[in-house]
Amino acid sequence: MIDSELVKRMRALLGTERVLASPEELLVYECDGLTLYRNQPELVVLPETTEEVASIVRLLKDRGVPFVPRGAGTSLSGGTFSEPGVVQISLARMRRILRVDLRNRRAVVQAGVVNLHLSQAVEQQGYHYAPDPSSQGACTIGGNVAENSGGPHTLKYGVTVNHVLGLKVVLPSGEVVELGGPQEDPPGYDLVGLITGSEGTLGIVTEATVRLTRNPQAWKTYLAVFESVEDATRCVSGIISRGIIPAALEMMDHLVIQAVEAAFRFGFPLDAGAVLIVELDGPAEGLPEEGERVEAVFREHGAREVRTARDARERAKLWASRKKAFGAVGRLSPSYVTQDGVVPRSRLPEIMARAEEVGRRHGIRIANVFHAGDGNIHPLLLYDERDPEQVERVLAASDELLEACIELGGALTGEHGVGIEKKSHLGRLFSEDDLQVMLDVHDVFNPDSRCNPGKIFPSARSCVEVRRPRAAAPA
Amino acid sequence: MIDSELVKRMRALLGTERVLASPEELLVYECDGLTLYRNQPELVVLPETTEEVASIVRLLKDRGVPFVPRGAGTSLSGGTFSEPGVVQISLARMRRILRVDLRNRRAVVQAGVVNLHLSQAVEQQGYHYAPDPSSQGACTIGGNVAENSGGPHTLKYGVTVNHVLGLKVVLPSGEVVELGGPQEDPPGYDLVGLITGSEGTLGIVTEATVRLTRNPQAWKTYLAVFESVEDATRCVSGIISRGIIPAALEMMDHLVIQAVEAAFRFGFPLDAGAVLIVELDGPAEGLPEEGERVEAVFREHGAREVRTARDARERAKLWASRKKAFGAVGRLSPSYVTQDGVVPRSRLPEIMARAEEVGRRHGIRIANVFHAGDGNIHPLLLYDERDPEQVERVLAASDELLEACIELGGALTGEHGVGIEKKSHLGRLFSEDDLQVMLDVHDVFNPDSRCNPGKIFPSARSCVEVRRPRAAAPA
Structure with a gap:
């Protein structure tokens, strides 16, 4: 449990400055890009090395405390949402680019390196890091790995998993493993691919070996x-x-x-x-x-x-x-929810017509900006979160939109992940047997669900119950 | 165990023709492209549908019998090698192309579809299936998925995993699961990526949804x-x-x-x-x-x-x-072993010099033909397998070559897999902790190692001991 003893131990490990425990300090950690769901963690720690992350995780393991890894907090699916009793491990200070090998087009970075900073570091030499989420000026490469992030240019260049060769991961047990490597397609199971997109539920990525891409002529x-x-x-x-x-x-x-x-x-x-x-x-x-x-x-x-x-x-x-x-859409409305769905490209006209119909029926304005080439839509549902009745309508319209994506042969998230937002939908896309295989894999890494509890899976695999969103809280 | 009762049951399920039990019929199943290792399976069954595969696997489960999936038998790492007491499940009759969706550039194929046949089926419409192993006229897409196969054009177009969107898999428990789907990057864990390249040790792939690639202008x-x-x-x-x-x-x-x-x-x-x-x-x-x-x-x-x-x-x-x-290299020598290693592209001149030196020292001629753009080398070690002393020298030279690849920052297989051939090397590339994570994942799917026993992992995770190669057996 989280008590003064744990805080003391964390301070002994990291110093006073890198352990945040007061409500004012914790305020910014209460939500991420999905502002509908809010809850303050009880403690935030800011490690700077893999060894510190491992020490923190071992300390939390000994005391049975759940934890949530956090990059820049730009998740749009509540990926960093903290249930009560959770410690957040922020990777934001792990922002060193450790190695650049232009000859073999690789870089090794700490998880907290901001996506755009890597591209800027190799710009003069004519290279960049290809996955370019809209939030690339803020989001971290570790967060991108967790969500398998895409961006406008991933139509041609592929999503994050296509650009990650190796990962250093602190497992929930506190062990440190190195998966993949600098070379292409190493032997053994592709655990780099498994970890990428697992939304921080299998461990904490602390370092990544990524590809660099030559700038186009x-x-x-x-x-x-x-x-x-x-x-x-x-x-x-x-x-x-x-x-x-x-x-x-x-x-x-x-x-x-x-x-x-x-x-x-x-x-x-x-x-x-x-x-x-x-x-x-x-x-x-x-x-x-x-x-x-x-x-x-x-x-x-x-x-x-x-x-x-x-x-x-x-x-x-x-x-x-x-x-x-x-x-910019913030100018149109006090609040909005960014939805994230996928349809086969050939069904784009249909899903757009459905979105319009759904919005009209629920009295919700829907704005659209999206990666059309991938069939990855991002309807923005505009509303005022001070009005609980509007919140209900937005949630209902969101549900229907995702349902429509699945009906048209698509999926309920293209790049923003399941997080806490879409857990209940996962059962519509996968059979119970299919989900059980994922849960079995989950349990290999994270048997007591202390690592990022309550995410992805519809069944109550969390330490505590996730509460309904506090719709009334202003952004 | 395999007895006349099991044979009877298999015949009841598949008919007489699709159950092979006589030594003459079994002869061609005694090895694959890695002819150094040979052993006849005790039974070969030839299912034509996913349901038949599932029934076979359940029957084998009830009787505790291990099994090996087999495509065209072109593996160069002994991926289909059968230990004593093993049933081979050949996917060769599952060769139907089930669906082609050119608009969304997808095809759904049974696992036994020959790689080249898919490209031929869509050639007139201006498409092809991009991964093109040298054996593409024979090898199956299911086998390609198992080995995550590459080919000359994967330098630009990527290896098999980059072209597989969904898989239908019969798990060793007999359950059938559908992983991934027709859409890009579905939510949940990327089990398609995990299964791809797992060399048939996590289950039997029976269907794949793959990308089709437009022919270049x-x-x-x-x-x-x-x-x-x-x-x-x-x-x-x-x-x-x-x-x-x-x-x-x-x-x-x-x-x-x-x-x-x-x-x-x-x-x-x-x-x-x-x-x-x-x-x-x-x-x-x-x-x-x-x-x-x-x-x-x-x-x-x-x-x-x-x-x-x-x-x-x-x-x-x-x-x-x-x-x-x-x-063609068969003209140079009675036998040869195709090695498969990877180095960073910048180290190619070094590894080639090392190969020459190793060959000279062991008195083994080495021919080289390989995917240079990927740094994926294929030294062919020429020898006469009737001479046990030459076999020893070839094995020693192979070991040294792989060791050299690892020393130069590479890996011990680029695309042919670990199989039985390179199990003992895996420990040089991964730490015990790293391997243990893979074994834990293995055990989720294949807890008693009955599915493709004795492959990939250096520890004795097989039902029976693998014997040393019968070096004296003629090809």
Whole structure:
């Protein structure tokens, strides 16, 4: 249990500054990007090395205390939510880039390194770290590993698991293991793949060996303007079915355009039904021809206007607008929930029509900004969290949207994870036998569920009951 | 145990024809591509559906009989080797392509579908299945999943795990589970990634949902001729360090050139020290410029001649020669062992020098043909298996080569798996704690090791002791 003795021991291990126990210090740890669910942890510790993490975990094991690992707290599924009686282990101070090996295109980083900082560290040499979540200026690589994060450019370059070669992991037992390695496809079981996307329920990743990607020689970035979401989503299918895999293929609808334009004044057309941001990259010589093919598909699907970024500055500004769209939507409404679902790309027009219908029926405005090329939708459900009745409607509409994704042959999360938010839905996607295999694997690593309790699985595999969201708490 | 009662039950389940029990029928199942190790299974059964596999596995479970799944038997690490008392479950009759969904670029296939047959089935529509092992005309997709197989074009397109979205698996308990799904990155643990590459030790894959890849619009295939292996391997580093990722980048040394030319009369230069086969693909417009950059790197590293395939026929012939190189090497020697190791690309010249030294010291001729772009080497150790003393020298030289790969920061298998061949090496790559985690995961699926016993792990996790190879048995 958490008592003054445990606090004393943690302070002996880490010093006073890196052990937070007062309510004021703990306040920012009460939730993550999923603000619907809030609860303060009882203690937050800030290790700086793998050995410190292992010592902390062993100390907690001896006393039977559950714990939650935390990166930057940008999770949108409540991945860092702390049940009562939980210690949060923040990896935010483990932000050292330990090694860069450009010759073999690898870097070894501590888990708390901010995603964008790694790309910045190798930018001058012409490399970057490919997975680029919208939150990349804040989110950590350890958090990306936990959630198997994607981003606009993962359409072409793949999600986090495609860029992780090795992991150092502190198991809930306190043991430290090294999984995978610097080489490709090592022998034995692919435990790196298993840990990646396991949402911190199998152990705490403290270091990662990741691939570095050469910057493309050239790029061509389009903004195509459509009268309707339907035209835009049909255009997405049209591009992909031509055999063109853009580096990124993003959609923003009318509501998002309004918000983003108000925030960033990029020059988005305020009367458009939807825009697509399409980026091609590769060797400079091939781009004009590939560009012509894409432009032809734009025209075929009724694009009323097609612009291209004139230079690197304009391109950067366009991407910044897209990546900060979630933040900009805050202008439209006091609160919103970012949903995350997947459908086969060919069903995008259908799911968009369903989203509109669901929103209308529940009286909830829904804004859309998403990775269209992956079929990974992100409806933003706008509401006022001070109104419990609206919260109920948002939760009902969310449920229906996810249900619709599953019906259309998709899944209930593309990249944000299950966390606490979608636990109850997992049973709709997997049979009991399928889930039991996952739980059996869970129990190998985390037999008493002390490591990130209450996440992912619908059955009550948590130490304590998770409470319903405190809908009334202001953001 | 295996007795006449079990045979009777199997025949009741499958009919007489699909249960093989006579020594003549069982002969071809005594080994796979690793001919050094031989033992006849006591029974071979040939199911045609997942339900039949599940019934077989349940029957074997009730009687405590161990079993080995088998695809086409092309494993080079003894993945299908059967200890005494083992039933082989051949998936060779499960060769139906169940569904093709070109719009979403997916296919669902039974495990016994031959790799190349899937590509042929979608060829007219302009698609293919990307992983292309040299044995693709024979090997099955189920076997590819078990070994996480690669091939020449996996340099650009990734290995099997990058192309598998979902699996239907019969667990050793007889339960049938569906892992992953048609959509990208489904929620929950990535058990598809865990099963892929687990060499049939966690269950029997009976169906796979795989990605289909659009054929490239154009390609450019080079044959670059070098005076020495060292020049060729330095050229490999040179290409990659320019930020060029060819679709394939293969090397053949002098000995392999001799064998391949004698077999296929392609016109390889018989006096060359080494050749590189380099293929670029992509949109037609970009290729000439990328080609010029590659040609410049060839020249820089002393290529004495650079040819390009003039048309699709010549390209196909060049690839056929490369893919059948292993077979052609049979002309050089009565027997050979194909080794499989990985080093960081930058260490290729070193490992090649070491291979030469090891071969010289042990008096073993070593031929080299491999995926240079991946750093995945395949030294072929030539010997006569009728001479036990030569066998000993080959085994010693193999060991030293793998040891050298590990020393240089690599691993002891790139794509052929651990099987029975490399079990004793695994401990050099992983700590006991690291291996124990894998064994714990193993035991979740396969607690009594009846499913593919004696594979991968160095500790005696098999039902019976594996015997030393019968070195005297002729191929």
